[in-house]
Structures are given as structure tokens and as C-alpha cells.
Amino acid sequence: MDAERVVIVGASHAAAQLCGSLRQHGCEGEIELIGDEPSLPYQRPPLSKALLSGESTLDDLLIRKPEFYEKQRVAFRRGRVTRIDRASGVVELEDGAVVRYDRLVLCTGARARRLELPGADLTGVHYLRDAADAAAIRSGLDGVGRAVVIGAGYIGLEAAASLRKLGIAVSALEMADRVLQRVTAPEVSAFYDRVHREEGVDLRLGVGVAAIEGDDHVTGVRLTDGDVVPADRVIVGVGVVPNVELARDAGLAVDDGIVIDAHGRTDDPCVFAAGDCANYPDGRYGRRLRLEAVSSAVEQAKTVAATICGKDAAISALPWFWSDQYDLKLQIAGLSGGYDEVVLRGDPSTGRDFACFYLADGRLIAADCVNRAQEFMFAKRAITMGLAPDRAALTDPETALAELLRAPSVVAG
Amino acid sequence: MGTITFIEYDGTTHDVDLVDGASLMELATTNGIPGIDGDCGGEASCGTCHVIVDAEWTSATGTRSGEESQMIEMSPECEPHSRLACQLKACPSLDGLKVRLPEFQM
Numbered sequence: 001m002d003a004e005r006v007v008i009v010g011a012s013h014a015a016a017q018l019c020g021s022l023r024q025h026g027c028e029g030e031i032e033l034i035g036d037e038p039s040l041p042y043q044r045p046p047l048s049k050a051l052l053s054g055e056s057t058l059d060d061l062l063i064r065k066p067e068f069y070e071k072q073r074v075a076f077r078r079g080r081v082t083r084i085d086r087a088s089g090v091v092e093l094e095d096g097a098v099v100r101y102d103r104l105v106l107c108t109g110a111r112a113r114r115l116e117l118p119g120a121d122l123t124g125v126h127y128l129r130d131a132a133d134a135a136a137i138r139s140g141l142d143g144v145g146r147a148v149v150i151g152a153g154y155i156g157l158e159a160a161a162s163l164r165k166l167g168i169a170v171s172a173l174e175m176a177d178r179v180l181q182r183v184t185a186p187e188v189s190a191f192y193d194r195v196h197r198e199e200g201v202d203l204r205l206g207v208g209v210a211a212i213e214g215d216d217h218v219t220g221v222r223l224t225d226g227d228v229v230p231a232d233r234v235i236v237g238v239g240v241v242p243n244v245e246l247a248r249d250a251g252l253a254v255d256d257g258i259v260i261d262a263h264g265r266t267d268d269p270c271v272f273a274a275g276d277c278a279n280y281p282d283g284r285y286g287r288r289l290r291l292e293a294v295s296s297a298v299e300q301a302k303t304v305a306a307t308i309c310g311k312d313a314a315i316s317a318l319p320w321f322w323s324d325q326y327d328l329k330l331q332i333a334g335l336s337g338g339y340d341e342v343v344l345r346g347d348p349s350t351g352r353d354f355a356c357f358y359l360a361d362g363r364l365i366a367a368d369c370v371n372r373a374q375e376f377m378f379a380k381r382a383i384t385m386g387l388a389p390d391r392a393a394l395t396d397p398e399t400a401l402a403e404l405l406r407a408p409s410v411v412a413g
Numbered sequence: 414m415g416t417i418t419f420i421e422y423d424g425t426t427h428d429v430d431l432v433d434g435a436s437l438m439e440l441a442t443t444n445g446i447p448g449i450d451g452d453c454g455g456e457a458s459c460g461t462c463h464v465i466v467d468a469e470w471t472s473a474t475g476t477r478s479g480e481e482s483q484m485i486e487m488s489p490e491c492e493p494h495s496r497l498a499c500q501l502k503a504c505p506s507l508d509g510l511k512v513r514l515p516e517f518q519m
Contacts, residue, residue, distance in 0.1 A: 017450070020442070020445045023445060024445065024447045043454045045453075045454075046454070061454070063442075063454070064442055064443060065439070065443045067443055068442065068443045068444070068445065071443075071444065071445060072445055294452050294453070295452055295459070298450060298452050320459070322453060322456075322458045322459075324456075329458065331458060372483075373457075373480060373483035373484045374483040374484075374486070374487060376484075377460055377483070377484055377485075377486075377487035377488070377519060378487050380460075380487075380519055381487060381489075381519065401487070402486070402487060405487075
């Protein structure tokens with residue numbers, strides 16, 4: 001291959017995968033990984049779970065141990081890239097360093113969306129995106145009696161569950177009229193609503209936040225209806241914004257993420273992108289997507305590595321996600337957007353395990369599986385196969401799911 | 414220190430140093446073994462670290478848990494001694510262990 005020097009910007013999940021995949025595909029050149037956090041790439045999903053509740057440390061969360069980078073001959077440089085000079089094939093760093101590349105991979109990720117409200121910068125108001133955020137939340141938590149979580153999406157609900165585990169009183173505020181509104185069916189929202197209330201969360205739906213109150217440290221959250229919810233800590237989980245500025249300023253196409261093709265390339269053949277910052281064409285779902293998911297970061301990184309090494313590869317793996325809250329292990333296969341029918345296996349209105357299958361034109365497109373690993377693995381395969389499963393069989397607990405994979409209802413394509 | 418051998422689907426073998434207490438998934442990823450990704454970091458959530466334990470080693474490794482079975486048994490490549498590498502901890506008594514990789518991870 002002709003790429004002698006690969007530079008990766010962003011010490012992320014995609015970056016860790018790239019280092020290994022580049023070598024596996026035969027890259028013999030130099031690989032330099034530039035990250036602006038002190039740590040080698042670590043797993044972000046546990047930040048709102050095991051790390052927040054104190055069950056793990058950052059060292060436990062490294063995606064690959066330091067020995068891996070030595071063995072793969074990857075140089076790690078701590079620094080913040082401020083500019084890409086495509087004409088010269090270099091990136092410039094804040095400290096003045098200039099790093100040359102033959103191939104550049106942008107794994108710049110995303111950042112937490114900030115609240116723009118009075119009091120949003122008070123001490124005690126936190127976001128949760130990186131290890132420093134999680135450490136800041138953890139520090140001094142012993143004295144915290146009441147926390148407010150703003151946003152009842154996955155991050156907000158996971159944070160609420162972790163804080164409840166620590167015995168902290170939690171109020172969760174959501175603008176929409178149900179939790180997880182953006183990503184799940186009403187049945188799944190109702191399930192998580194019930195469980196969080198059972199676990200003692202004061203869940204308030206359909207509420208707006210007017211301001212964060214306090215003199216220098218937060219004391220409460222004022223709602224648009226005038227109510228004040230007292231708080232010693234506030235955690236904001238209202239989504240993320242992709243880090244596209246470097247790419248945009250370098251003249252690369254940006255549209256809800258850095259625009260890449262199915263091979264991971266930007267409109268510059270020497271520049272690639274992967275992970276939460278990348279907007280890619282998904283062949284299965286027939287639309288452009290920007291996903292915030294480990295699975296997608298890994299798949300895109302593998303594809304970019306193969307492409308850089310001159311192999312023909314395309315982003316194709318089914319995206320999947322997971323979320324741990326209390327004793328609930330939610331595994332999500334695929335994307336449910338555009339579904340026209342929901343089929344339940346198990347009863348989400350009682351107990352703590354069920355699967356919710358999403359169908360579009362009879363074909364399985366996604367599944368939310370709570371403490372149902374088998375259903376999750378079934379769904380991963382069935383969606384990949386293009387299966388249009390029999391609804392009655394899908395619901396019937398007596399029907400072995402493996403049987404459905406052998407049934408002749410597979411739709412071609 | 415001992416050795417654990419990973420055998421790729423195409424027969425390529427990789428001997429890696431046994432690290433007491435590390436999972437086989439960690440050993441595989443630290444050593445860059447192709448075919449084991451460990452996307453979820455070892456929580457038995459993703460099923461991307463499926464390995465098949467050599468038959469003569471199954472008494473030493475023990476059998477898979479119910480959680481592992483739920484994940485693995487949907488794989489068309491599931492075998493009686495299939496495990497998730499993240500749930501298999503290396504220890505001195507596993508020195509010499511051989512595990513095979515399936516053709517595809519799910």
C-alpha cells in the first residue's frame with residue numbers, strides 16, 4: 001500500500017479499532033494517534049453506568065491495553081488539532097506542532113449539547129460525555145442528597161439509575177410526554193417509565209426548564225410553570241453535537257456530521273472519518289445516518305482501515321446498541337425509525353423482561369430486548385436476513401425463535 | 414506465565430502470553446487477534462467474542478453460563494463447547510489452552 005503515514009485524530013472507540021484493523025489489513029507504515037484527553041481510548045458507555053456508580057475505574061475501561069499500541073506500533077500524541085491543511089497534507093496542533101499525514105482519519109466524536117439557560121454554568125451542573133465529566137460528577141457525591149437529571153433519553157435514564165444505586169434522590173425532567181420518545185415505541189417508554197418510578201425516581205414528563213437556580217452552586221431547577229425542583233447536582237443529558245468544525249474549516253462536506261461514502265471516505269480521497277462524527281449512507285435502511293454507537297464506530301473503522309489498505313469494503317454491519325439501567329440489560333438491534341407495527345414477546349406492563357420487535361411492511365427492522373439476550377441475537381440475524389416473521393410465532397413464548405430463522409418467510413433482498 | 418493459542422477460522426494460529434485474571438477476550442484484543450472485537454468491552458452484551466474451546470480443555474474451562482448460551486445459541490456456528498471469550502478468565506491451570514474462532518462473529 002502507498003499510505004506510509006496514517007494519522008488518526010481523536011482517541012475514540014473508532015480510533016482503537018482502526019489501529020488494530022490497519023495492521024490486520026497489512027498497513028506497514030507509521031500510525032499516529034492524536035487525542036486531546038490524557039487517556040488512551042476508553043469505553044464511553046460505562047461512564048453513565050459502572051463508572052458513575054463507582055464499580056469501575058478508568059483503567060478498567062481502556063478499549064485496548066497500552067501493550068496493544070506498542071505491539072501495533074502506534075504512537076500516541078496528546079494534543080488538540082486546530083487545523084487541517086489538506087494542500088500540504090498536515091494537521092496543526094494547539095501547541096504549535098505540525099504532523100504530516102498521507103492518510104488522515106477523523107474520529108472526532110461528538111460533544112454534549114449545552115443548555116442555554118440562566119444558571120447553566122453554575123457549579124454542580126454537569127454534562128456526561130467524557131471521563132473528566134464522570135470524575136467531576138463522582139467527586140463530592142457523598143454529600144449529595146438530591147440530584148436532578150435533565151433529559152430522559154438513554155444518558156439521562158442511565159445516570160438516574162446510577163445515582164439511585166448510590167442512594168441519591170433523583171428527579172428526572174423531560175420535555176416530551178414520554179421517556180425515550182425519540183428512539184422507542186410507546187410500549188417501551190411505558191416500561192421504562194414504570195421501572196424508574198418503581199425505583200424511586202421522581203419522573204416529570206412534559207415539563208420545560210426555565211433556569212438553573214443558585215448563587216455559585218446549584219440549588220435547584222426552575223420549571224417553566226414556576227415550580228422549583230431542589231437539587232445539589234444537575235446532570236444534563238439532552239443529546240450531542242458532532243465535532244465537525246475541523247472538517248468544515250478544511251472545506252470538507254459536512255451535513256449533520258462529516259459526510260463520508262460507504263467506504264468511509266470524505267470528498268478528499270486522503271481523508272476519512274469514522275464514528276459519532278461521521279454521516280454515512282446506510283444500505284440496509286436506505287438513508288444517510290449519523291449514529292452514536294460503539295457498533296457503528298467499530299464497523300466504520302474496520303471499513304476505513306480496509307479502504308486505506310486498498311481493499312474493497314463497505315459499511316454494512318447492522319447497528320446495535322445497549323443500555324444498562326438497574327437490573328435491566330437493554331440490547332437494541334437495528335433502527336426502529338419508520339416502523340409501522342410493533343410485536344411484543346413478553347409483557348412489558350409487568351415484570352422486567354420482554355422484547356419489542358419493530359416491523360415495516362411485515363419485515364423485521366429493529367428490536368428492543370430487555371433481559372432477553374436470545375431475542376436480541378435472533379433479531380440481529382433476522383434483520384440481516386431480511387426476515388418477515390410470522391407475528392403469531394414471534395409473540396408465542398412456546399415458539400423457538402431459532403425455528404423462525406429456518407422458516408421460508410425470508411424476503412429476498 | 415503460560416500460553417493460550419487462538420486458532421483463526423482459516424487455521425492461522427496465534428500463541429499469546431497467558432495473563433492470570435485477564436479474560437480471553439482481553440488477551441485476544443491486546444494481541445490484535447483478527448476475528449475478536451469485543452465491542453461491548455466484556456459485558457456479554459454483543460456476542461462478538463465467540464470462541465470454541467478445544468474438546469480436551471472443556472473440563473478445565475467449565476461450561477458456558479445461561480447468559481452466554483442465550484447469546485451464542487442463535488449463532489449458526491454454535492458448537493457444544495462454544496463460549497464468549499469475555500466470560501472465560503485465564504488462570505495458570507489453562508496454560509496450553511487452545512480455542513478456535515468461528516468464521517463470523519454475529
